Amino acid sequence: xxxxxxxxxxxxxxxxxxxxxxxxxxxxxxxxxxxxxxxxxxxxxxxxxxxxxxxxxxxxxxxxxxxxxxxxxxxxxxxxxxxxxxxxxxxxxxxxxxxxxxxxxx
Amino acid sequence: xxxxxxxxxxxxxxxxxxxxxxxxxxxxxxxxxxxxxxxxxxxxxxxxxxxxxxxxxxxxxxxxxxxxxxxxxxxxxxxxxxxxxxxxxxxxxxxxxxxxxxxxxx
DNA sequence: TAATTACGAAACCAATCGGTTGCAAATGTA
DNA sequence: TACATTTGCAACCGATTGGTTTCGTAATTA
Numbered sequence: 001x002x003x004x005x006x007x008x009x010x011x012x013x014x015x016x017x018x019x020x021x022x023x024x025x026x027x028x029x030x031x032x033x034x035x036x037x038x039x040x041x042x043x044x045x046x047x048x049x050x051x052x053x054x055x056x057x058x059x060x061x062x063x064x065x066x067x068x069x070x071x072x073x074x075x076x077x078x079x080x081x082x083x084x085x086x087x088x089x090x091x092x093x094x095x096x097x098x099x100x101x102x103x104x105x106x
Numbered sequence: 107x108x109x110x111x112x113x114x115x116x117x118x119x120x121x122x123x124x125x126x127x128x129x130x131x132x133x134x135x136x137x138x139x140x141x142x143x144x145x146x147x148x149x150x151x152x153x154x155x156x157x158x159x160x161x162x163x164x165x166x167x168x169x170x171x172x173x174x175x176x177x178x179x180x181x182x183x184x185x186x187x188x189x190x191x192x193x194x195x196x197x198x199x200x201x202x203x204x205x206x207x208x209x210x211x212x
Numbered sequence: 213t214a215a216t217t218a219c220g221a222a223a224c225c226a227a228t229c230g231g232t233t234g235c236a237a238a239t240g241t242a
Numbered sequence: 243t244a245c246a247t248t249t250g251c252a253a254c255c256g257a258t259t260g261g262t263t264t265c266g267t268a269a270t271t272a
Contacts, residue, residue, distance in 0.1 A: 006121065
């Protein structure tokens with residue numbers, strides 16, 4: 001089973017959960033209260049997020065607090081950065097071409 | 107059918123296609139040559155990417171050149187930025203708490 | 213004109229997804 | 243001890259996914 005940040009954030013509910021836990025740790029019930037879906041449905045999302053290490057569980061009595069592991073989001077950040085660098089390089093090359101055309105026109 | 111950047115980049119092949127086209131426009135065949143999957147499989151990915159406006163088609167004779175619409179990637183960038191801001195705010199609050207603890211200790 | 217090439221579209225398939233219901237286990241409370 | 247609460251897990255379901263094979267069509271080339 002593929003389990004990475006990219007697949008994790010593909011679902012809108014999971015994105016919302018990430019945002020929620022960015023503010024602070026919560027229990028499954030508390031999280032589920034923020035959504036229309038059932039506790040079990042949310043629990044499944046929590047499992048996916050935990051499996052790809054975006055979330056971390058912390059047992060406290062019978063409650064489980066889900067914490068965000070912000071570091072994992074860097075995978076996404078890295079990819080986006082790589083993409084932006086490629087684009088920048090392309091524009092650089094385009095600039096060179098335009099520069100050459102300009103000097104030819106002289 | 108949900109069709110957004112998040113769902114688009116969930117697939118590794120599609121991420122690779124985006125990177126490829128960040129360098130320059132290509133035809134479906136040219137793109138497919140970079141992968142193990144068949145031309146038709148790649149074509150399906152191109153359709154998904156086109157439907158969420160990450161790609162733009164440009165007919166040239168019997169060839170179709172797929173161009174990247176880098177702007178669409180900003181949806182992703184925006185979400186990530188929003189997330190990072192939430193995290194920053196959290197650490198800010200944490201800092202305040204630590205500050206208070208420190209002055210109490212005096 | 214006939215053959216080839218480039219491509220999208222449709223039909224099909226197994227696997228996965230996101231949801232549900234029902235249950236079991238562990239912890240807390242009366 | 244009996245009961246309630248919190249939670250994970252398994253079984254099931256319809257929809258979607260990513261892939262394949264096959265076909266049709268339009269543009270090029272011989």
